Amino acid sequence: MERTSPKQVMRIVATGPVGAGKTTLIKTISEIDVVETDRAATDDSVLLKPNTTVAMDFGRITFGPNMAVHIYGTPGQERFSFMWDILVHRAHALMLLVPLHRPSDFFMASKMLRYLQFHASDVPLVVVGTHRDLPDAWPAEEVLPALGIEPDAGIPIFSVNATQTHEAVQVLIALIEQYQRLTQSHAKAG
Amino acid sequence: MAINYSAIQNVLQEFVTSVGNIQGASIMSPDGLALASSLPPGMEEDRVAAMSAAMLALGERIGRELSRGNIERILIEGDKGFAMVSGCTDDAVLIVLTDDKGKLGVLNLEVKQLIARLRPMLTFSKSQVA
Numbered sequence: 001m002e003r004t005s006p007k008q009v010m011r012i013v014a015t016g017p018v019g020a021g022k023t024t025l026i027k028t029i030s031e032i033d034v035v036e037t038d039r040a041a042t043d044d045s046v047l048l049k050p051n052t053t054v055a056m057d058f059g060r061i062t063f064g065p066n067m068a069v070h071i072y073g074t075p076g077q078e079r080f081s082f083m084w085d086i087l088v089h090r091a092h093a094l095m096l097l098v099p100l101h102r103p104s105d106f107f108m109a110s111k112m113l114r115y116l117q118f119h120a121s122d123v124p125l126v127v128v129g130t131h132r133d134l135p136d137a138w139p140a141e142e143v144l145p146a147l148g149i150e151p152d153a154g155i156p157i158f159s160v161n162a163t164q165t166h167e168a169v170q171v172l173i174a175l176i177e178q179y180q181r182l183t184q185s186h187a188k189a190g
Numbered sequence: 191m192a193i194n195y196s197a198i199q200n201v202l203q204e205f206v207t208s209v210g211n212i213q214g215a216s217i218m219s220p221d222g223l224a225l226a227s228s229l230p231p232g233m234e235e236d237r238v239a240a241m242s243a244a245m246l247a248l249g250e251r252i253g254r255e256l257s258r259g260n261i262e263r264i265l266i267e268g269d270k271g272f273a274m275v276s277g278c279t280d281d282a283v284l285i286v287l288t289d290d291k292g293k294l295g296v297l298n299l300e301v302k303q304l305i306a307r308l309r310p311m312l313t314f315s316k317s318q319v320a
Contacts, residue, residue, distance in 0.1 A: 035255070037247035039220040054222050055251075057246040079222055079240040 011070045012175060013087045013127075015112055016097030017105040018076035019048035021130040021162035023057050026073045026099065029168045043077065052076070056083060062170070069172065073147025078108075086088065093124045093175045098147065100129040100137035100159060106146040111149055124178040128171050129159040195226050198311050201304075202228040209300050211292040213271065217218075217282050217308065218243055225282060242285040246275050263301070272297060279312045281312050 008150065014022045026035050037055035045052045057073035072087045074080070094116055098109040116125060127147065129140035140159035149155055155176055160167040201216045206228045216227035216235065222243035224235045249264040266273040271288045274297060278284040286301055 006205075035251060037244070037251050039222075039243065039247055041221050042219045042223055043221065052221055054220070055248040061194060075244070077222075077240075079236050080244060082237070082241060 007068050008066055009068050009070060010092045010176065010179060011072065011090055012093045012095060012172070013072045013074065013091040014095040014097060015074040015084060015088070015116070016076060016128075016130075017099065017102075017108040017112070018045040018052065018097075019102070020076065020097035020099045020105070020109075022073040022076065022097055023053055025095075025128075025130070025160075025162040025168050026057045026059040026071050028163055028165055029061050029172060030071065031062065032060045034059045045077065056087060063176070067176075069176065071172075075109075080110075081115075084112075085119070088116065091120060091123055092158075093126075093179045094120060095126055095128050095171065095175065097128045097130050097162075098143055099131050100140060100143060101131045101134040101145070102136065106143060110147045113149070122184055124175060125155055126171060126175055126178070127155055127157040128167065129157065130162050132159040133161040143158050193312060198308060199226040199228070201311070202226055203306055204207050205286075205300070205304050209296075211271075211288045212286060212300070213289050214287040215284065215304070216242070217278060217284050217312075219281060220247070220277075220283055230287070232291070238285065242283055244275065246283050249275070274300060274301060276305060278308055282308070282312045284308070 014025060023036060035058040036055055038051040039054050040050060041052040053073060053075045059071045060068060062068045074084050074087055096109060096113055096116065099105050125131055129143055131137055140157045144151065144157060158171045160171060162168060198217065206212050206215050214229040214233065216229055216238050217225045218239035219225060220243055222240035224239035227235045227236060228237060245264050253261040263274050263276040269290060271290050272292050273285060273287050274282060275285045280284045284305060286297065288297055
């Protein structure tokens with residue numbers, strides 16, 4: 001914990017396949033104008049949406065006087081994996097967004113999960129099923145096996161509509177609590 | 191007529207071989223897909239494309255935030271040379287790499303001329319897109 005600074009800054013990184021809703025989620029919860037780097041998509045993602053993030057998104061939300069959450073969104077395509085490296089490296093907590101209505105993306109999501117577990121194994125992680133509101137959305141808990149997550153792995157899963165502030169904030173609060181439990185147990189151990 | 195990528199490839203190749211101290215040149219879509227390249231061996235075209243697009247997008251965003259107007263280019267200066275990223279057309283981004291002997295003035299001039307050469311080759315009317 002940064003004891004010297006008056007404000008604690010927690011960095012959360014949101015990642016997941018193209019069109020999972022990373023930019024949308026950040027825009028939903030950020031208090032500031034989100035820093036976006038989207039460009040017209042010319043790959044397959046154009047089938048889902050006209051624009052795609054090519055570097056990162058950045059938003060901020062404050063909880064009380066002492067806590068600021070900085071939330072970063074990665075690009076979804078694997079060719080931008082160098083951005084995952086840059087952002088995940090400094091993250092305090094991670095969100096893996098999975099589009100519940102697109103089973104074809106579950107494999108990509110499981111690959112990203114593998115990546116996160118390898119590069120940031122000690123960082124709190126939640127799985128966030130998105131597009132919950134769509135008729136063909138899978139129940140979130142049924143997605144876990146598809147991602148290769150054991151039921152007893154202790155990874156919390158949420159299902160949200162990323163345009164709904166209260167749903168997105170719930171995920172955020174759960175992640176902050178998980179992070180604080182971890183830092184407190186570290187403090188006790190140390 | 192469709193865009194002739196092999197002709198663009200030839201222009202890039204010629205640029206790299208004929209201009210002194212240039213090690214590589216590559217063009218990509220603004221969302222980071224490789225279009226044509228002449229790069230040093232061992233440098234992966236797809237990775238260069240994604241990185242260049244990310245750099246330009248982030249540079250443009252920072253330029254906007256800091257009121258720097260239109261961004262002409264992003265420059266990385268290392269002790270082994272320059273990497274310069276410029277917008278080429280609305281649909282294409284250019285990156286040029288020099289070795290450690292490269293001069294910035296020469297690079298600026300050569301990149302300007304290269305863009306002027308590439309621009310008509312990269313432009314096509316939308317109605318001609320299949």
